[in-house]
Amino acid sequence: xxxxxxxxxxxxxxxxxxxxxxxxxxxxxxYYEPEPAAGYQGTPYDAETYSGYGGARYLEQHxxxxxxxxxxxxxxxxxxxxxxxxxxxxxxxxxxxxxxxVYEGQDAYESQESGYDDRAGxxxxxxxxxxxxxxxxxxxxxxxxxxxxxxxxxxxxxxPYPAPGPDEPPGPVYVVxxxxxxxxxxxxxxxxxxxxxxxxHWSAGRARIWFLGDFTDRGPDGxxxxxxxxxxxxxxxxxxxxxxxxxGNHELLFLGAAKxxxxxxQSTAGTASFLAAWRLNGGQQNDLDRLEAHHISxxxxxPAVALEDGHLLLHSDTTAYLEYGESIPDVNDAVHSLLxxxxxxxxxxxxxxxxxxxxxxxxxGPMAVHELLDTYGGTRIVHGxxxxxxxxxxxxxxxxxxxxxxxxxxxxxxxxxAMDGGVTMEGRLLVARLPI
Numbered sequence: 001x002x003x004x005x006x007x008x009x010x011x012x013x014x015x016x017x018x019x020x021x022x023x024x025x026x027x028x029x030x031y032y033e034p035e036p037a038a039g040y041q042g043t044p045y046d047a048e049t050y051s052g053y054g055g056a057r058y059l060e061q062h063x064x065x066x067x068x069x070x071x072x073x074x075x076x077x078x079x080x081x082x083x084x085x086x087x088x089x090x091x092x093x094x095x096x097x098x099x100x101x102v103y104e105g106q107d108a109y110e111s112q113e114s115g116y117d118d119r120a121g122x123x124x125x126x127x128x129x130x131x132x133x134x135x136x137x138x139x140x141x142x143x144x145x146x147x148x149x150x151x152x153x154x155x156x157x158x159x160p161y162p163a164p165g166p167d168e169p170p171g172p173v174y175v176v177x178x179x180x181x182x183x184x185x186x187x188x189x190x191x192x193x194x195x196x197x198x199x200x201h202w203s204a205g206r207a208r209i210w211f212l213g214d215f216t217d218r219g220p221d222g223x224x225x226x227x228x229x230x231x232x233x234x235x236x237x238x239x240x241x242x243x244x245x246x247x248g249n250h251e252l253l254f255l256g257a258a259k260x261x262x263x264x265x266q267s268t269a270g271t272a273s274f275l276a277a278w279r280l281n282g283g284q285q286n287d288l289d290r291l292e293a294h295h296i297s298x299x300x301x302x303p304a305v306a307l308e309d310g311h312l313l314l315h316s317d318t319t320a321y322l323e324y325g326e327s328i329p330d331v332n333d334a335v336h337s338l339l340x341x342x343x344x345x346x347x348x349x350x351x352x353x354x355x356x357x358x359x360x361x362x363x364x365g366p367m368a369v370h371e372l373l374d375t376y377g378g379t380r381i382v383h384g385x386x387x388x389x390x391x392x393x394x395x396x397x398x399x400x401x402x403x404x405x406x407x408x409x410x411x412x413x414x415x416x417x418a419m420d421g422g423v424t425m426e427g428r429l430l431v432a433r434l435p436i
Contacts, residue, residue, distance in 0.1 A: 171206030171241050173309050177408075177419035177430040178212065178248070178384045181219025181284060183228065185429040193431050200228065202235035202243070209236070210308060212384035213248020213315035218282035218424045222254075223290040230298060247302035247335065248315040248384065252351040253278050255299055255339070258291055265348040274348070282424075300339045303332045304354075305376060311434055312378035316385040317360050317416070319368050320353035321376075328376050357386040365412040373415070380415055382434065387422035395425075402426035408436050 174193060179186050190196045197203040211229055216222025229245055236243040256274035265272050275283075305321055305328045306313040314321065325331040338346055359368040360381070369381050389395045389403040391411065405427040409418040417436050421428035 171204070171208055173311070173434045174204075174207060174209045175311075175313065175382055175419055175432055175434060176209065176211045177421055178214040178387075178423070179219070179225050179429060180214055180250070180282070180424050181216055181222035181225060181287070182423050182429055183219070183221040183224040185423055186225060186228065189429045189431040193433070195431070196232070202232050202239055202241075204236070204239070204241055206240040207236075208241055208308065209243045210306065210313055211243075211245035212313065212382070212419055213246045213302075214250040214384060214420075215245075215248075216254050216287050217250050217278070217284065220284070222284060222287040223295065226295055226299070244306070245302050246306060246313060246315050247299070247304050249351060249354040250281070251299050251302065252347070252354060253281060254283070254287070254291075255296065256344075256347050256351060257283060258288060258296065260344045260347070263344055266345045272348075274344070274351075277351075301336065303328075304335045305331050307377050309434060310379045312373060312376055312381045314372075314381060314383045316354050316357060317381075317383045317418070318354065318356040318385075319359050319371055320356055321372065323353065324350075326375060331376075358391070360412040360416040361391055366415055369412050369415040380417065380435075381412075382417045382419060382436075384418075384420040386418060387420045387425060387427065388418050389422050389425065389427060391418055405430070408432050410436060 174195065176186075176189070187196065187200055191198070195202070195204040195207065195209065209232070215225045215229065219225075229243065233243040233245075253274065257278035260274045262273045262275050265274070304315070304324070307328060321331055324334040335350065338350055342350070359365070360383075372381060373379065388405055388409045391409060394403050403422060403425065405421045408421075408430055410416070411418065419430050419432065421430040423429040
């Protein structure tokens with residue numbers, strides 16, 4: 001497992017690829033460099049690597065350069081290592097946890113798909129005054145449309161594109177990799193492709209955009225990213241196109257932290273919770289503080305899998321989706337049912353399964369891709385989740401420079417396209433038009 005996603009818990013032997021890949025053999029793949037939109041004047045995005053926030057150097061700061069993690073203890077308040085944490089009442093948390101409960105007393109967890117050690121050296125910064133955990137809506141809440149809420153302001157600008165004719169083909173398809181709270185980078189990348197205008201509004205007409213998940217955590221403004229995507233969904237619908245999104249493992253983690261807080265989950269590692277795992281994986285307290293009911297409703301209804309123009313769209317490069325159904329509707333219904341009625345342990349199990357990675361790399365990678373394509377349809381998988389520098393082995397350059405990510409990475413006998421450009425590690429936030 002990469003140092004990006006760390007959490008305690010038992011291994012699920014039937015998750016991930018059916019054959020463990022040789023992690024010493026890198027995939028044979030190629031980079032694809034998207035062309036900018038016609039007439040594009042250029043921004044700092046055009047640099048080989050960039051970050052409006054300095055890239056945060058998240059992995060460089062919290063993962064030793066030699067890849068050797070170490071265990072540590074984060075001292076907490078109000079939590080006894082021998083018992084589950086006590087809450088004043090449901091929906092609140094005391095803000096503390098002890099990482100000894102999570103890691104000590106067991107062997108380091110090794111992901112079936114990655115071979116990375118979970119005992120990472122990331123030291124989370126705990127907020128002094130955590131906010132009460134928010135609650136997910138029940139089944140009686142009014143439904144929301146899949147594309148997002150309507151424009152809330154009657155005075156907001158309209159987009160007078162004509163409606164498509166009955167025989168008119170749909171617009172082009174674009175995919176967006178993991179954003180992780182980097183709002184300014186997202187705006188720059190969308191502008192680079194001509195999908196939004198200088199004011200951040202939809203300018204792509206009948207184009208179709210799919211975000212591949214992971215809007216929050218690590219970066220400075222995850223809620224701002226969600227707000228922008230919801231805005232573009234409404235504007236695109238008015239223009240005859242659409243903007244949609246998949247549920248990533250960080251959406252599950254964020255929603256779980258909001259709903260369950262420090263409520264303990266079943267783990268062979270000892271006491272664990274969504275809130276603790278969310279903090280360990282870059283959760284930003286200002287995102288949790290600003291999370292509102294309409295964000296929760298929208299996030300909890302995102303699909304896990306989609307098929308668009310022969311491209312099977314997934315967040316995670318894992319075969320764990322097969323454990324939730326034999327068709328795309330079955331998988332999405334199973335995940336939505338779990339979020340509506342599932343217990344904290346069922347949520348945790350789902351989060352852990354969709355955090356697996358690297359199923360498509362190595363000699364067994366094409367076989368794993370075919371297993372998903374044969375079940376759900378499509379001719380190629382497009383995914384996020386695993387940063388391209390980890391897929392290619394180019395995490396730490398010899399000259400100390402950030403990884404060079406010219407574009408999406410095509411691998412697994414050209415059957416898989418990786419879209420996570422590693423924006424959290426000074427790579428790039430990728431937006432690309434399909435097919436690649």
